[in-house]
Amino acid sequence: MPASPPAPQTAAAAAAPAAAQARVSVREVTMAYGSFVVMKDLTFDIQAQDIFVIMGGSGCGKSTLLRHLIGLREPARGQVFYDGENFTAADDEGREKFIRRFGVMYQSGALWSSLTLAENIALPLQEFTPLSAKDIRDLAAYKLALVGLSGYEDYYPSQVSGGMNKRAGIARAMALDPDILFLDEPGAGLDPLSSRRLDDLILRLRDSLGSTVVIVTHELASIFAIANNSVFLDTETRTLGAVGNPSELRDHSDNPNVRRFLNRGAESESPVSSS
Numbered sequence: 053m054p055a056s057p058p059a060p061q062t063a064a065a066a067a068a069p070a071a072a073q074a075r076v077s078v079r080e081v082t083m084a085y086g087s088f089v090v091m092k093d094l095t096f097d098i099q100a101q102d103i104f105v106i107m108g109g110s111g112c113g114k115s116t117l118l119r120h121l122i123g124l125r126e127p128a129r130g131q132v133f134y135d136g137e138n139f140t141a142a143d144d145e146g147r148e149k150f151i152r153r154f155g156v157m158y159q160s161g162a163l164w165s166s167l168t169l170a171e172n173i174a175l176p177l178q179e180f181t182p183l184s185a186k187d188i189r190d191l192a193a194y195k196l197a198l199v200g201l202s203g204y205e206d207y208y209p210s211q212v213s214g215g216m217n218k219r220a221g222i223a224r225a226m227a228l229d230p231d232i233l234f235l236d237e238p239g240a241g242l243d244p245l246s247s248r249r250l251d252d253l254i255l256r257l258r259d260s261l262g263s264t265v266v267i268v269t270h271e272l273a274s275i276f277a278i279a280n281n282s283v284f285l286d287t288e289t290r291t292l293g294a295v296g297n298p299s300e301l302r303d304h305s306d307n308p309n310v311r312r313f314l315n316r317g318a319e320s321e322s323p324v325s326s327s
């Protein structure tokens with residue numbers, strides 16, 4: 053069947069102007085490793101400037117979904133659209149244009165240990181822009197300033213804290229001014245204070261740069277502090293358990309697995325009445 057843009061989900065959406073198009077639309081995506089189906093029939097939207105969390109229990113497929121969103125894996129079925137354009141069906145050249153709009157920080161954080169923080173950020177600028185060495189140096193310093201690391205340009209990753217490494221990783225993901233930042237477990241391994249600082253930074257970046265941020269995490273404090281939208285991957289049913297604002301899902305989802313997860317394992321027997 054030919055690929056078609058995602059259908060509007062409501063009458064209001066149908067009447068909305070093109071500018072209201074979801075930034076990311078996932079349509080009936082099934083993810084599999086060979087014959088092992090991780091999740092099936094995922095359909096949800098991520099809006100521009102969302103801080104959108106992919107959540108669920110260990111091994112449910114959060115990182116796998118992230119890999120599908122950035123094109124590292126192909127859906128076994130279904131499609132992913134960016135601003136209504138079919139990413140899954142794009143040829144290599146078309147796909148490259150999408151990927152240039154993504155900034156990605158992987159779970160490991162993975163800065164090059166033999167390069168300074170500024171050199172780490174300069175790397176994608178050297179590879180993908182025609183900028184002069186001086187402009188690249190200035191831009192790397194600017195990106196580090198955005199994440200609160202002014203003055204640390206010449207430090208090596210081993211000379212700064214874990215939280216600072218994560219912030220530098222975010223600066224590197226932002227090097228090419230992406231529309232969408234993908235962060236895989238950004239708070240992993242951080243103490244609570246550093247983790248909170250990272251949350252504040254993510255909020256500030258969204259507000260000042262207007263980025264859309266997609267985050268894989270299972271840290272509830274972070275989820276409630278920063279996410280306005282989310283998807284819950286349900287290991288039990290191997291499909292989407294809920295989509296929406298995490299605080300609302302915690303109190304009102306009709307899926308007990310969602311409420312249990314968002315209430316730290318202490319499931320409320322029935323949804324809290326919103327009236």
Ligand SMILES: Nc1ncnc2c1ncn2[C@@H]1O[C@H](COP(=O)(O)OP(=O)(O)OP(=O)(O)O)[C@@H](O)[C@H]1O
Pocket residue numbers: 085090108109110111112113114115116117270
């Ligand atoms: N390359 C792979 N080949 C085969 N199976 C894989 C591969 N990567 C992940 N899996 C399996 O797919 C499932 C989902 O893995 P994934 O890492 O996406 O889950 P996750 O929710 O991110 O887990 P965690 O919370 O532990 O990081 C798991 O059962 C995992 O063992």
